[in-house]
Amino acid sequence: MFLFLVSYSLNCFVCDSKEDEHCPETWTRKDILPVECEGPDGVQNARFCIKTIAVFGGAVATKRFCTSRHMDNQCIEVKYPQDEKMYYSCTYTCSSDGCNRTYRLYLSRIIFLFFLSMQIFFSTF
Structure with a gap:
């Protein structure tokens, strides 16, 4: 009888719009593929992929x-x-x-667009 241990590693897209x-x-x-999360430089016990979008001063950043x-x-x-601006x-x-x-x-996405429009609206005053 043989016992095989199979290990599965999650693959996520990894990038930061501030740097890339x-x-x-x-x-x-379509030419960029997701990377293995558990690699040598990865996250131990990674079980989730995250996408964050932030709006500040009318600029959009994605990570x-x-x-x-x-x-x-x-x-x-x-x-x-320390800052008068609102961030979303x-x-x-x-x-x-x-x-x-x-x-x-x-x-x-509708909620995010609402936040973006509010940021633009309030930054003009």
Whole structure:
């Protein structure tokens, strides 16, 4: 009798739009593949892929990464005491290979667009 141990590692897209112009909010590239989360430089016990979108000063930043924590699906407003501007952030959590390429829940996108329009509106005054 033989016993085989099979190990599975999640594959997520990993990028930061602040450092990589090929990491937009809407992912259209087909030549970049998700990376293995448990590699030598990866996250131990990674079970989730994350996509975050932040709006500050009218600019949009996107980050995709692997994590061992479920970070929920949420959009929040953040105000830092040292800054008068309001920041908006949306986080999407998923658990299948390459799932953080895009996000299919359109209600969250509507909420995000609302936050973006509010940021633009209030930055003009």
